[in-house]
Amino acid sequence: xxxxxxxxxxxxxxxxxxxxxxxxxxxxxxxxxxxxxxxxxxxxxxxxxxxxxxxxxxxxxxxxxxxxxxxxxxxxxxxxxxxxxxxxxxxxxxxxxxxxxxxxxxxxxxxxxxxxxxxxxxxxxxxxxxxxxxxxxxxxxxxxxxxxxxxxxxxxxxxxxxxxxxxxxxxxxxxxxxxxxxxxxxxxxxxxxxxxxxxxxxxxxxxxxxxxxxxxxxxxxxxxxxxxxxxxxxxxxxxxxxxxxxxxxxxxx
Amino acid sequence: xxxxxxxxxxxxxxxxxxxxxxxxxxxxxxxxxxxxxxxxxxxxxxxxxxxxxxxxxxxxxxxxxxxxxxxxxxxxxxxxxxxxxxxxxxxxxxxxxxxxxxxxxxxxxxxxxxxxxxxxxxxxxxxxxxxxxxxxxxxxxxxxxxxxxxxxxxxxxxxxxxxxxxxxxxxxxxxxxxxxxxxxxxxxxxxxxxxxxxxxxxxxxxxxxxxxxxxxxxxxxxxxxxxxxxxxxxxxxxxxxxxxxxxxxxxxx
Numbered sequence: 468x469x470x471x472x473x474x475x476x477x478x479x480x481x482x483x484x485x486x487x488x489x490x491x492x493x494x495x496x497x498x499x500x501x502x503x504x505x506x507x508x509x510x511x512x513x514x515x516x517x518x519x520x521x522x523x524x525x526x527x528x529x530x531x532x533x534x535x536x537x538x539x540x541x542x543x544x545x546x547x548x549x550x551x552x553x554x555x556x557x558x559x560x561x562x563x564x565x566x567x568x569x570x571x572x573x574x575x576x577x578x579x580x581x582x583x584x585x586x587x588x589x590x591x592x593x594x595x596x597x598x599x600x601x602x603x604x605x606x607x608x609x610x611x612x613x614x615x616x617x618x619x620x621x622x623x624x625x626x627x628x629x630x631x632x633x634x635x636x637x638x639x640x641x642x643x644x645x646x647x648x649x650x651x652x653x654x655x656x657x658x659x660x661x662x663x664x665x666x667x668x669x670x671x672x673x674x675x676x677x678x679x680x681x682x683x684x685x686x687x688x689x690x691x692x693x694x695x696x697x698x699x700x701x702x703x704x705x706x707x708x709x710x711x712x713x714x715x716x717x718x719x720x
Numbered sequence: 721x722x723x724x725x726x727x728x729x730x731x732x733x734x735x736x737x738x739x740x741x742x743x744x745x746x747x748x749x750x751x752x753x754x755x756x757x758x759x760x761x762x763x764x765x766x767x768x769x770x771x772x773x774x775x776x777x778x779x780x781x782x783x784x785x786x787x788x789x790x791x792x793x794x795x796x797x798x799x800x801x802x803x804x805x806x807x808x809x810x811x812x813x814x815x816x817x818x819x820x821x822x823x824x825x826x827x828x829x830x831x832x833x834x835x836x837x838x839x840x841x842x843x844x845x846x847x848x849x850x851x852x853x854x855x856x857x858x859x860x861x862x863x864x865x866x867x868x869x870x871x872x873x874x875x876x877x878x879x880x881x882x883x884x885x886x887x888x889x890x891x892x893x894x895x896x897x898x899x900x901x902x903x904x905x906x907x908x909x910x911x912x913x914x915x916x917x918x919x920x921x922x923x924x925x926x927x928x929x930x931x932x933x934x935x936x937x938x939x940x941x942x943x944x945x946x947x948x949x950x951x952x953x954x955x956x957x958x959x960x961x962x963x964x965x966x967x968x969x970x971x972x973x
Contacts, residue, residue: 478842523843543839552845586796589731590776590847592805 470566471542472530473498473512474558479523479701480593481553486517494518494554498529501549505542506535515568515709516575516658521593521701525578526557528709530568574638576708577663579651579699588647595648596667596703602649602674607642610673613683614640614653614666621690623666624659625698633659633690642670652707661698668696723819724792725783726751726765726799727811732776732954733846734806739770747771747807751782754802758795759788768821768962769828769911774846774954778831779810781962783821827891829961830916832904832952841900848901849956851924855902859933860895860923866936867893867906867919874943876919877912878951886912886943895923905960914951922949 475494483491487499495512502510512529537545543559550556580595582588587597614637621633637655644650651667669686672678678686678696686694728747736744740752748765755763765782790798796812803809833848835841840850867890874886890908897903904920922939925931931939931949939947 476842478845481842547839552840553842555840555842557839586800586810587805587808589729589734589806589808592731594843 468532468534468564469536470530470532470562470564471539472528472558472560472562472566472568473546473556475524475527475529475554476557477524477527477554479518479521479704481551482520484518484520484522485514485524485527492551494524494527497551497554498546501546502531504549505545506533506537508533508535513568515572516706518704518706519661519701522704522706523594524706526708527706528568528572528711530562530566532564571711572657573710573712574654574656575658575706575710576652576654577658578653578705578707579663579667580703580705581649581651581667582647583644583649584647593702596699598649598671600675602644604642604644604649606680607649607651607670607674610670610680610683611640611642611651611653611666613681613687618687619690620659620662620687622686622692622695623662623669624692625661625665626692628660630659635659635662640666654708663704664699664701665692665695665697667699667703670696671699672696721785721787721817722789723783723785723815723817724795725781725811725813725815725819725821726809728777728780728782728807729810730777730780730807732771732774732957734804735773737771737773737775738767738777738780745804747777747780750804750807751799754799755784757802758798759786759790761786761788766821768825769959771957771959772914772954775957775959776847777959779961780959781821781825781964783815783819785817824964825910826963826965827907827909828911828959828963829905829907830911831958831960832916832920833956833958834902834904834920835900836897836902837900846955849920849952851902853928855897855927857895857897857902860902860904860927863923863926863933863936864893864895864904864906864919866934866940871940872943873912873915873940875939875945875948876915876922877945878914878918879945881913883912888912888915893919907961916957917951917954918945918948920949920952920956924952925949 482494485494487495510531512531514529539559546556582591582595582597583602585599617636639654738747740748763784765784767782792812799809835844835848835850838852870889892907
């Protein structure tokens with residue numbers, strides 16, 4: 468039995484999120500349809516995570532099992548010919564039989580793009596948050612560093628979410644500027660529901676003085692969702708990288 | 721009488737080109753509607769040029785006359801509030817009374833983006849040409865240099881176009897690469913209908929060996945449209961800069 472890992476890239480404005488939902492256009496739904504057309508069998512892709520409606524992916528991983536012997540190069544080309552234009556498969560590789568896109572994931576990097584200019588950018592509608600007031604990226608970078616470490620991030624989790632533990636480790640967190648584009652980035656071992664968007668909303672509130680500066684540690688310790696900022700809209704959010712141990716790939720069978 | 725110059729940015733996928741066409745969504749049509757809503761009068765914007773359906777603008781200029789005394793800052797904000805999301809006004813300024821967006825234009829820079837990877841990029845559908853075969857940007861840059869100078873560009877003009885003269889001056893022409901993105905750029909005093917897209921199509925034909933290398937000068941001299949390459953599709957084309965003499969702006973009246 469082959470276990471095939473796919474790396475995807477998708478434009479979140481084209482889908483109602485990653486996860487299959489009957490009657491709606493989702494990334495998983497389109498992928499399953501494309502795999503069925505190509506392989507003639509229904510496969511169940513296991514994914515590294517899910518993304519909400521409007522959230523983008525520069526890199527997203529999933530894997531599925533099949534007896535099909537088609538070469539990866541052909542599978543890649545075939546899938547991209549069949550998939551709709553908002554999603555592409557960027558890599559297709561054989562991995563060891565017990566590889567699992569979610570359980571084996573060592574961490575993920577998200578980025579959040581903010582178009583920081585009085586005038587909106589027509590090319591970034593749906594692809595960045597338009598924020599007209601001048602942001603001080605160095606100040607925000609120093610504030611973002613408070614997220615780094617192993618913490619109970621309950622205050623940064625959408626209410627109603629059911630997870631075993633709300634403890635997560637943030638390895639790195641930064642804010643930087645390229646012209647009018649301010650980019651927030653965070654690399655962690657896992658993320659709670661809406662966690663990145665609440666982190667961004669909180670930093671913007673700190674920038675506006677609605678949340679006191681240097682108080683992010685305190686908000687984390689409070690475990691109180693009410694003390695953190697609002698959930699920033701999905702437009703600017705990109706799953707940017709998904710990390711796995713180096714040794715997953717196996718020789719083609 | 722005030723003469724107001726507007727600088728626009730627009731996403732060509734949202735419009736049937738710049739020029740007004742009854743019953744179709746065009747940049748000019750939307751701009752006139754927005755100006756009417758804001759000023760309560762019908763104005764006739766004079767534009768630096770026109771762009772075809774699907775062609776983008778990072779910078780596009782037009783001007784119009786009005787007796788309205790609204791401040792430019794407020795006009796800018798008002799227009800951006802009223803205009804649909806594919807277009808934004810990035811600058812609004814008073815210019816001397818006889819300034820004319822087309823006649824006073826000293827030159828324009830176009831860029832053409834090519835996504836040069838076997839796998840398509842979902843974020844660039846409509847925003848770059850997908851070209852799967854590896855391009856040698858240094859070779860293409862050297863070929864592009866043959867366009868530089870004052871020439872009769874009849875071979876690089878769509879047939880059926882009626883202009884007084886097909887002589888134009890190309891000040892600079894280049895090809896460069898940023899990762900998988902290959903960018904063709906050209907700065908000239910004016911451009912014939914489809915000229916940039918035919919220049920790109922020709923360079924791609926040279927890359928494919930369908931047109932002999934170092935033969936662009938010969939094609940120019942032939943004045944024969946048949947000898948140049950196909951017209952590359954509009955997706956990758958951006959009007960990038962519009963040049964005017966430095967002295968246009970006048971003190972606000």
